[in-house]
Amino acid sequence: PLGAFVSRILGDLGADVIKVEPPGGDPSRDLSPFVTQDSERLSLSFVRANVNKRSIVLDLEQREDQEQFRALAEQSDVVVSTEGMATWAARGIDLERLSAIYPRLVWLSFSTFGLSGPYRDYVGNNMVAEAMGGLSYIQGDDAKPPAVSPCEQGVHLASVQAVFGALMALWERRSSGQGQLVETSVQDVLANLYFLIVNYGLWSDIPYRIGARNFMPPNGYYPCKDGHVFIAALMPGLWEKLVDFVDDPWLKDPALQDADYRNEHPELVDPILRAFTAQYERWPLTRALQKHGVPAAPWSTVADVAANEHLNERGFFIDFEQPPFGRLRTSGPMFRAGASPLHIRRPAPQLGEHQQEVFTAEARSQPQLQPQLQQKSSAPAAVTQRGLPLSGIRVLDLSRAWAGPYGTRYLADFGADVIKVESAKFGNPREPDNPSYGEVNRNKRPITLNFQTAEGRELLKRLVAISDVVVENFSPRVMAKYELDYDRLCEVRPDLIMVSLPGYGSFGPHRNFVSFGGPLMAYTGMALLWGYPDSPPDARVKVAQPDYISSTTQAMAIAAALHHRARTGQGQYIEIAQVETAVATLEVAYLDYFANGAVAEPRGNRDPNAVPQGCYPCLGHEAWCVISCTTDAQWQALAALMEDESLANDPDLKTAEGRWARHDELDERISAWSIEWRPYQLMRELQAVGVPAGMMQTAEDLWRDPHLRARNYTVMMEHPELGMVEHPGMTVKLHETPGQIQRPVGRLGEANDAVFRGLLGLSPDEIARLAEAGVIA
Structure with a gap:
């Protein structure tokens, strides 16, 4: 089940995916929730991961x-x-030998901890990966154990990264004729998030769950008559808009203009805002705040999102046939591509449904459905030296904040020439003492260009003419206002690939909503589902997970579009609406809602497909270890390690259903046992008997992690202001043409001469004149 969504995405992109199942079938066929018809049942978790196969x-x-x-x-x-290479070798299938026979093969390994390092043979799943990758520790209610994400956000993110890696390998194969091993570790992907490693390495910073405390007011949940809204007035100018809207004299205190002062004195802000928002219902308040330019969104359930006027007007939810269960409805695709859209072309298969079709001589003699991702060749090209996969691809990066810049960084890591367009005229987003900007924008060439001027727009179009990809995440009206929309840019580069990342999309009733991570989490239902049923909304997760979802999707979408253009000569416009990309990660919850009317609720760390599962206390302050028994055998191994015969021999606990009914009791008994162990010690003991387990890693644990160190995961980079700083490395490993950190982030406008003189041929005098005129500025 762990890697099934990887090949689902490849199928969505047009590949002919053949699912190889054991005689008893993929175990994910037995995962809840189910849709039933007469005596038959169908796993919706299986459907989500296995359509188009x-x-x-x-x-x-x-x-x-x-x-x-x-x-x-x-x-x-x-x-x-x-599975690991030793497992395949035991079956007589050796990758080196197979690659010698078919050198064009790309072998994609997807696992919790990768193919090397001391944890390579550990059993794991999303729960274990999120704990060991640092994601869980920083989320949610500080009065409770850390909580796993809903609908396996960690595995989803890593699956998209894995597909990106496969597309990189296929792209490089076009020039070299050679395949290679691509390795994706879910822990590697998650350890890249939220600057945990870099901030600990630089400042020894260890983020904790903040619970209901509002550390950057106003940035959190505020009560309404019928629920809550998330308000995020974080950036300069937003506080002033919020104060103007609320029109309370106490908030107009000049001292509160200082964000640091507000952070130190939330008691001067939050009570006033809470009293104000409590007068309104969620949607009228959201619309009024958004009309005033303040990012806000209602706290939403799955049912709320399914009925959402904006998503429905955009036609986001889609129907497909799933015989013999009829028509199912689900969330739409992760992104909208003009020339090569994602489609559900075939339902999730029945076990062995295509055995004869695949193996008969007649089927082999017929033309097969060719993937849209690669170009076949009868003979490999002669290889002298293999370079970075995207060498020769140029990307013009107009995006800001996290979602856009992170996605272009993934491309830059694999060799794309990414030109980062900024302007000091609109504020410098760089903070000299903060390494996060450098982490998001490494490997890029920074230039300054004010495209609000006519000459600036002409220079931008000249850059577009020599670029393959343009990425922007402005509000939908900006690019059209300056005549820089896709249709206009295609006049100078007909085969251009352009990616826009509007928070709510370019059309629909909420297209002009201002987006930030927190409001998007609330709007999509992700925030409600991430945590415990009895945790108050203001103690829920406040992180910007949609930014990472969108950035990873962006890199994968661009890679797929490059393949499409190489095959057809056709560029295209791609829209990644962050709200849709986030909802798509919750697809199982929406399949269940539309099929069964079930409105998903938060479950903390519990999962009926893994019983018991939880985050259990260990010796030490804030010390935890997650345990996840996905099979009856793993439960028996846990009970044996606990040396508790009453648990091991209890007939009611032999099945997951029986254990689910007594989960409260099991949690109490496991907690009483786990508290005697240190988390690392307990993880090792559990893994030794085959039970999925992982210590709940803090930023410090991640930085010290012996497994990541053994995998050479971190990379030392020299920053212009900070000196030597340690950063996380690649999210996915290509064994023959690995990504590289070739340069740290440059100073503002550092590449002006190289780009404007070197690429566009401007003279030094012309560059000086344009700088003086505020164009190159």
């Missing part, structure tokens, strides 16, 4: 089936595997 059955412990798998691999472009 064909199913065959192979017993890979049998020699004959091993040969059939080898024959299939030799005809394939990509193999997606969640």
Whole structure:
């Protein structure tokens, strides 16, 4: 189940995905929730991960089936595997030998901890990965144990990164004719988030769950007559807009203009705002705040989102046939691509449904559905030296904050020439003593250009003419206002790939809503589902997870669009509405709602597909270890390690259903046992008997993590102002053409001469004149 969504995305992109299942079927066929018809039932978790696939059955412990798998691999472009190389070698399938026979093969390994390092053989899942990757520790209610994300956000993010890695390998194969091993560790992907490693390395900073405390007011949940709204007046200018809207004399105190002062004295802000918002209902207040330019959104349930006027007017939710269960409705695609849109072309398969189709000689002689992602070649090209996959691709990055710049950084890490367009005229986003900007914008060439001027727009168009990709995340009206929308830019570069990341999309009733991570979490239902049922809204998660979802989706979408253009000569416009990208990660909850009317609720760390599962206290302050028993055998191993015969021999606890009914009791008994162990010690003991477990890692634990160190995960970079700073490295590893950190972030306008003189041919005098005129500024 861990890697199934990886190949689902490849199928959405047009690949012919053949799902190889064991004789008993993929275990994810038994995961709840289900849709039923008469005596039959269908796992909606399985559906979500396996539409757009064909199913065959192979017993890979049998020699004959091993040969059939080898024959299939030799005809394939990509193999997606969640098992280690030793397991494959024991089956007589050696990757080196297979690659020698078919050198164009891309082997994509997807696992919790990767193929190397001391934890490479640990059993894991999303719960374990989020704990070990640092994501869980910083989230939510500080009065309770850290909580896992809803709908496996960690695995979703890593799955998109894995597809990006596969597309990079396929892109590089176009020039070299050679495939390679691509490795994605879920922990590697999550350890890249929220600047945990870099901030600890520089300042020994360890973020904790802040609970109901509002550390940057106003940035949190505020009560209304019918629920709550999230208000985020974080950036300069937003406080003034909020004060003007509320029109309370106490908020007009000049001292509160200082954000640092507000942070130190939230008691001067929050009570006034709470009293004000409590007079209104959620949606009228949200619309009024947004009309005033203040980012805000209502705290939403799955049912609220399903009925959302904006998403429905955009036609986001889609229907597809799933025989014999009829028509199902689900969330729409992660992004909208003009020339090569994502589609559900076939339903999730029945077990072995395509056995004859795949293996008969007749089927083999017929043309197969060719993936849209690669270009086949009968003979590999002669290889002298293999470079970074995106070498020769130029990206013009107009985006700001996190979502856009992170996505272009992923491209820059793999060799794209990313030109970062900024302007000192509109404020310098860089903070000399803050390494986060450098982490998001490494490997880029920074220039200054004011495209609000006519000459600035002409220079920008000249850069577009020599670029492959343009990325922007302004509000929908900005690019059209300056005649820099896709249609206008195609006049200078007809095969241009342009990506826009509007928070709420370019059309629909909420298209002009101002977006920030917190309000998007509330709007999409993610915030409500992430945490415990009895935690108050203001103690819920306040992080900007949609930014990371959108940035990873952006990199993958651009890579797919490059493949499409190489095959067809066609560029395209891609819209990544952050609200839709975030809702798409919760697809199982929406499948369940539309099929069964079930409105998902927060469950803390519990999961009926893994019982018991929880975050259990250990020796020490804020010391925790997560345990997740996904099989009955793992439960028996846990009970044996606890040396508790009453648990091991209780017939009511032999099944997940029986254990689910007694989860409260099990949590109490496991907690009483786990408190005697240190978290790292307990993790090792549990993993030694095959129980998925992981210590709840803080930023300090991540920075020290022996597994990440053994994998050479962190990279030392020299910053212009900060000196030597340690950063997380690549999110995905290409073994033959790995990504690299080639340069730290440059100073504002550092690449002006190289770009304007070197690429556009401007003379030094002309550059000086344009600088004086405020164009190159």
